[in-house]
Amino acid sequence: MTERISEAEHAVMEVLWEESPLTAQEVTERVPADRGWSANTVKTLLGRLLAKNVIAHEEEGRRYRYRPLVARGDYVVGESRKLIDRLFGGRLTPLVAHLAERDAITDQDIAEIEALLKELKQ
Template sequence: MAERISDAEHAVMEVLWDQSPLTAQEVVERVDPSRGWSANTVKTLLGRLLAKSAVTAEEDGRRYLYRPAVEREDYVAGESQRLIDRLFGGKLTPLVAHLAERDKISDSDIAEIEALLKELKK
C-alpha cells in the first residue's frame, strides 16, 4: 500500500480488521455510530480504500465482499516508523525521552518496557 490512508479510512479499516469479509452494508452497521456517517459516506471510503489497494473486493452475487489487503500489524509498523522518522529523526530513544519528560509514562509502562528490553536482549 503506497498511499497513506486518512483517519476516516482508518476507521473503516478497523472494522474490516476486526471481521472480514463484509458487505458494504455490514461495514456501515459496524462503524462507530458516533461518527454519524451515512451509508454513502462509508461506501465512498471503501471506494477510496480500493483505489489505494488497502482493501480488496470480490463479487458475491449482486454485492461485493470487502477484506483488508494489508495486515493491521504491518500498517501499524509502517505508521509508527513514519512518525519516528518524521518527529524524531528515525530514533526511538528521543521518543521515549520525550514521553518520559512529559510524565506520560506510568510505572506499569516502565515495567512493560523493562520486560520487553530483557526479552530483546536474549
C-alpha cells in the first residue's frame, strides 16, 4: 500500500476487515455510532479508499458491495514499521523503553512480552 489511509478511513476499513463484502449502507450501520456519520460520509470515505486501491467493489443490482484488498495484518505490519522507523530509528528497543518510562506498560504487558521473547528464542 503506497498511500496512507486517514483515521476516518481506517474506521471504515475495520468494518470491512470484520465482515465483507458489504454495501455502503451496511458499512454505515456497522461504523461505531459515536462517530455520528451519515451514509454520505461513509460513501465519501469508501470513494477515497477505492481511489487508494485498498478496497474494491462489485456491482450487485443497483448497489455496490465493498471488500478490502489489503489484509488487516499486512496493514498493521506496514504502519507499525513506519512508526518505528519514523520515531525510533527503526529500532524496537527504544519504543519499549519509551513506553516503560511513561508507565504505559502494565504487568500483564510485561508477562506477555516475556512469554513472546521466550517463544522467539526457541
